[in-house]
Amino acid sequence: MGKIERIHSSLLSRExxxxxxxxxxxSAIERDNSTLSAFVTVTEDCALExxxxxxxxxxxxxSIGMLSGVPMSIKDNISTKGIRTxxxxxxxxxYTPVYDATAYSRLKLQDAVLLxxxxxxxxxxxxxxxxxxxxxxKNPFDMSRVTGGSSSGSxxxxxxxxxxxSLGSDTGGSVRQPAAFCGLVGLKPTFGAVSRYGLIAYAxxxxxxxxxxxxxxxxxxxxxxxSGKDVLDSTCNREYEESTxxxxxxxxxxxxxxxIREFSxxxxxxxxxxxxxxxxxxxxxxxxxxxxxxxxPELLQAVPVYYIIACAEASSNLARYxxxxxxxxxxxxxxxxxxxxxxxxxxxxxxEVKRRILMGTNVLSGDKCxxxxxxxxxxxxxxxxxxxxxxxxxxxIITPTTPTPxxxxxxxxxxxxxxxxxxxxxxxxxxxxxxxxxxxxVSKTGLPIGVQIIGNKFCEALVLNMAYKYQxxxxxxxxxxxxxxx
Amino acid sequence: xxxxxxxxxxTHVELSTKSKMFCSCKTEFAGEPNSRCCPVCLGLPGSLPxxxxxxxxxxxxxxxxxxxxxxxxxxxxxKNYSYPDLPKAYQISQYDVPLCYDGFIxxxxxxxxxxxxxxxxxxxxxxxxxxxxxLIDYNRCGVPLIEIVTExxxxxxxxxxxxxQMLQHLLRYIGVSDCRMQEGSxxxxxxxxxxxxxxxxxxxxxxxxxxxxxxxxxxALEYEYxxxxxxxxxxxxxxxxxxxxxxxxxxxxxxxxxxxxxxxxFFREPDLLPLHIGEAELKRIKENLPExxxxxxxxxxxxxxxxxxxxxxLIKYRRVSEFFDEVAKLTSDAKTASKLIIGQMFSLFSTEAxxxxxxxxxxxxxxxxxxxxxxxxxxxxxxxxxxxxxMLLSGKDVTDFLSAEDLKGFTKAELENLCAKAIEQxxxxxxxxxxxxxxxLMALVGFVMRESRGKANAETAxxxxxxxxxxx
Numbered sequence: 028m029g030k031i032e033r034i035h036s037s038l039l040s041r042e043x044x045x046x047x048x049x050x051x052x053x054s055a056i057e058r059d060n061s062t063l064s065a066f067v068t069v070t071e072d073c074a075l076e077x078x079x080x081x082x083x084x085x086x087x088x089x090s091i092g093m094l095s096g097v098p099m100s101i102k103d104n105i106s107t108k109g110i111r112t113x114x115x116x117x118x119x120x121x122y123t124p125v126y127d128a129t130a131y132s133r134l135k136l137q138d139a140v141l142l143x144x145x146x147x148x149x150x151x152x153x154x155x156x157x158x159x160x161x162x163x164x165k166n167p168f169d170m171s172r173v174t175g176g177s178s179s180g181s182x183x184x185x186x187x188x189x190x191x192x193s194l195g196s197d198t199g200g201s202v203r204q205p206a207a208f209c210g211l212v213g214l215k216p217t218f219g220a221v222s223r224y225g226l227i228a229y230a231x232x233x234x235x236x237x238x239x240x241x242x243x244x245x246x247x248x249x250x251x252x253x254s255g256k257d258v259l260d261s262t263c264n265r266e267y268e269e270s271t272x273x274x275x276x277x278x279x280x281x282x283x284x285x286x287i288r289e290f291s292x293x294x295x296x297x298x299x300x301x302x303x304x305x306x307x308x309x310x311x312x313x314x315x316x317x318x319x320x321x322x323x324p325e326l327l328q329a330v331p332v333y334y335i336i337a338c339a340e341a342s343s344n345l346a347r348y349x350x351x352x353x354x355x356x357x358x359x360x361x362x363x364x365x366x367x368x369x370x371x372x373x374x375x376x377x378x379e380v381k382r383r384i385l386m387g388t389n390v391l392s393g394d395k396c397x398x399x400x401x402x403x404x405x406x407x408x409x410x411x412x413x414x415x416x417x418x419x420x421x422x423x424i425i426t427p428t429t430p431t432p433x434x435x436x437x438x439x440x441x442x443x444x445x446x447x448x449x450x451x452x453x454x455x456x457x458x459x460x461x462x463x464x465x466x467x468x469v470s471k472t473g474l475p476i477g478v479q480i481i482g483n484k485f486c487e488a489l490v491l492n493m494a495y496k497y498q499x500x501x502x503x504x505x506x507x508x509x510x511x512x513x
Numbered sequence: 514x515x516x517x518x519x520x521x522x523x524t525h526v527e528l529s530t531k532s533k534m535f536c537s538c539k540t541e542f543a544g545e546p547n548s549r550c551c552p553v554c555l556g557l558p559g560s561l562p563x564x565x566x567x568x569x570x571x572x573x574x575x576x577x578x579x580x581x582x583x584x585x586x587x588x589x590x591x592k593n594y595s596y597p598d599l600p601k602a603y604q605i606s607q608y609d610v611p612l613c614y615d616g617f618i619x620x621x622x623x624x625x626x627x628x629x630x631x632x633x634x635x636x637x638x639x640x641x642x643x644x645x646x647x648l649i650d651y652n653r654c655g656v657p658l659i660e661i662v663t664e665x666x667x668x669x670x671x672x673x674x675x676x677x678q679m680l681q682h683l684l685r686y687i688g689v690s691d692c693r694m695q696e697g698s699x700x701x702x703x704x705x706x707x708x709x710x711x712x713x714x715x716x717x718x719x720x721x722x723x724x725x726x727x728x729x730x731x732x733a734l735e736y737e738y739x740x741x742x743x744x745x746x747x748x749x750x751x752x753x754x755x756x757x758x759x760x761x762x763x764x765x766x767x768x769x770x771x772x773x774x775x776x777x778x779f780f781r782e783p784d785l786l787p788l789h790i791g792e793a794e795l796k797r798i799k800e801n802l803p804e805x806x807x808x809x810x811x812x813x814x815x816x817x818x819x820x821x822x823x824x825x826x827l828i829k830y831r832r833v834s835e836f837f838d839e840v841a842k843l844t845s846d847a848k849t850a851s852k853l854i855i856g857q858m859f860s861l862f863s864t865e866a867x868x869x870x871x872x873x874x875x876x877x878x879x880x881x882x883x884x885x886x887x888x889x890x891x892x893x894x895x896x897x898x899x900x901x902x903x904m905l906l907s908g909k910d911v912t913d914f915l916s917a918e919d920l921k922g923f924t925k926a927e928l929e930n931l932c933a934k935a936i937e938q939x940x941x942x943x944x945x946x947x948x949x950x951x952x953x954l955m956a957l958v959g960f961v962m963r964e965s966r967g968k969a970n971a972e973t974a975x976x977x978x979x980x981x982x983x984x985x
Contacts, residue, residue: 104559106559114558122558124557124558125557126552223559223561223784224560225559227559228558258563259561259563260563260784261561261562261784262783262784262785264786340783342593343602343778343780346593346595346601346603347556347558347600347601347602351649352555352600364597364647388778391593391778392776393776396780400780
């Protein structure tokens with residue numbers, strides 16, 4: 028049973044009131060957040076107000092939903108009405124949305140208790156959490172290591188039990204990689220499964236909001252609540268007929284599990300990760316699944332393709348921050364509007380954000396567009412076709428989530444090695460596929476290792492079903508010394 | 514040496530939708546600044562566009578009316594540029610695959626102006642420059658537009674004038690836009706170049722932006738033609754640049770040159786799905802397309818025997834022609850109906866908007882009743898006129914204003930009696946007429962009309978009098 032179900036039954040049995048539970052989380056945040064930097068904003072009033080509302084319902088004997096009263100948090104690039112939403116950027120430091128993101132409003136409707144907004148890499152650009160404009164989130168398993176990113180605060184908060192679950196966003200591994208580094212289950216849904224309305228855009232065509240939690244059950248419950256057609260997002264137009272939760276325990280006998288040679292034998296993947304992933308594959312085999320070996324050399328192009336497309340879209344998405352209507356505005360007198368915009372942007376954006384805006388502007392400009400952007404789009408289409416072909420031969424694909432477990436802080440951000448960190452995660456974004464990170468082992472240094480299960484489009488139910496079956500079999504438990512005692 | 518003008522037009526037209534292109538804010542002109550805005554049209558972080566289906570339909574309707582082909586699959590693209598009136602810093606438009614392409618419009622001379630494409634896009638906000646500050650009004654931001662692009666097929670300002678007027682008429686007629694240049698719901702950019710008459714090679718062109726009246730367009734074109742011709746005659750070259758029209762002195766002045774031309778960094782809009790127009794959908798939209806004015810004109814002349822001028826009057830406004838069509842169905846004398854509509858009914862309205870609206874109290878059926886009485890000779894034209902005036906004021910049927918006696922009509926025998934009486938009682942007029950003063954006959958006709966209380970037909974009375982006078 029996942030944490031959400033446990034909390035739900037203890038609320039129903041009145042073993043604990045929602046206010047008591049919420050206060051427990053709030054005081055743990057109060058105590059640990061200065062060390063961990065999991066939250067950029069704590070929403071105590073909002074949390075307690077909802078908690079009281081849930082307690083009132085319970086005392087009146089009204090029925091409550093599974094997510095009602097469960098303390099949770101949200102990455103700070105997901106808009107929350109009346110609650111500051113900063114993207115952990117100086118640019119939006121004082122920006123308060125006038126509307127809720129659809130994913131959050133669906134949880135709000137169920138009386139989810141919002142504890143606060145999670146730290147992140149500025150505008151979701153980065154994979155260490157170190158690009159935040161505040162102190163980076165700490166990896167609760169080893170304070171000298173990164174949490175991964177960009178959903179760094181989400182991973183930190185959930186793994187240190189300062190929050191039951193968190194909504195992150197995943198553009199090129201931003202949910203799965205930090206989930207892998209922090210021993211969590213993290214789902215990147217199919218593109219179009221969860222509404223992006225209210226998600227402050229980085230690379231629109233690649234990103235999705237996804238849940239991060241300590242169990243497959245919790246991830247499944249949250250996914251079921253936030254997914255489905257939204258009239259405010261044209262690309263999110265599919266209604267799921269059945270919940271993923273109802274399929275978690277389906278038999279996986281005869282399922283075809285694909286492994287990609289470029290990853291299972293890849294030199295850039297550390298041997299302990301390869302071993303851990305291999306063990307997962309063996310477990311599935313033992314449970315009656317059939318293993319299919321695939322070769323997909325196109326995936327080796329995924330990282331450059333991703334950076335070209337993501338940066339191109341980012342250059343357009345972030346162009347609106349001009350210091351005129353909202354957000355940061357430079358002080359002083361200006362000769363022109365142009366100067367006001369230039370100075371505001373120069374002063375408010377961090378280094379990585381500037382780098383990506385420049386790169387994206389470059390790959391779309393004039394003749395370069397056909398050399399870079401157009402080619403990247405062709406290669407992306409090719410990767411999609413290869414996956415479509417692969418899914419004729421198998422039902423899910425298993426790869427490592429990251430080449431190594433969490434690495435040390437302050438690695439040079441320029442290094443190509445850091446970009447290649449996301450080589451296993453990026454293909455699912457390029458091909459719009461659902462993919463989940465699942466903890467599958469512990470490194471020699473005591474750090475979590477993650478495995479990735481990729482499914483065909485809109486097959487979240489199967490992906491989570493496979494994940495759940497492994498979770499039940501492996502019985503892995505990760506505990507940290509932080510947060511609310513479990 | 515003689516120089517020839519070559520011009521092409523890009524026309525922006527605001528579509529007559531209720532709501533904006535990508536959100537549900539209202540599109541009405543003016544209003545309290547920034548009162549018709551939401552997170553989507555203000556481009557607030559995280560907001561997403563949702564395409565307005567009515568806008569797509571109107572754009573297709575425009576395409577069909579301008580003889581375009583419709584792409585069953587087209588795309589929305591981002592046109593990136595920073596300007597304070599554009600809150601997303603990109604305009605959602607269509608770049609390489611527009612909704613409509615390959616159309617044409619035929620001028621009265623028979624010359625064909627090719628339309629290369631029509632695409633849909635959103636409008637920007639409006640900057641208001643005061644003394645020490647600039648204010649921004651986003652009410653217009655996100656209003657749906659189509660851009661109609663012609664090939665460089667114009668060779669005179671007269672052709673441009675006719676094209677714009679035809680376009681205005683057609684788009685209003687099919688209900689796509691009100692095309693009010695003064696209010697900015699129609700704006701033109703003109704590309705113009707000149708070349709020596711003996712040369713086939715097009716000259717370097719300049720672009721005059723944002724023309725807001727046909728008269729100014731003609732002035733600007735003529736100014737540019739003269740300016741460019743003079744430069745060429747002096748042996749100088751033309752700079753490719755973007756110009757604005759200076760209303761105060763009718764000249765043009767540079768806005769920006771080609772060197773700082775913008776690089777819009779177009780790419781597919783990732784927040785919107787490709788635009789699929791299905792067969793069935795296209796068929797349904799085609800059925801909504803009214804009979805085109807040019808076809809209607811031909812029909813009126815052929816079928817009803819109307820003069821071309823009268824037919825043109827009727828087709829100028831869609832509601833008028835629709836009213837006429839209704840009456841024509843109910844009567845065998847459409848020509849008489851057309852006279853009443855053009856003459857008497859039309860003169861009720863003075864402004865374009867009123868004419869466009871053509872809101873009259875009389876129904877086509879009521880008018881057809883009057884036409885029937887008139888053409889059967891039961892009432893004469895002057896009685897018909899006064900009756901129609903009363904009907905237009907009250908909305909009542911023709912029978913409410915005519916007595917039984919009025920409707921009985923006027924028999925030939927009665928007319929002949931009255932005519933004889935007239936001759937008998939007006940000897941001097943008879944003498945004058947016989948003495949060669951043809952006009953004297955009118956005094957006799959007047960007598961008949963008075964005696965008949967207007968029921969007699971003046972024409973027939975005249976004939977009858979002539980006959981009686983010459984027979985004697």
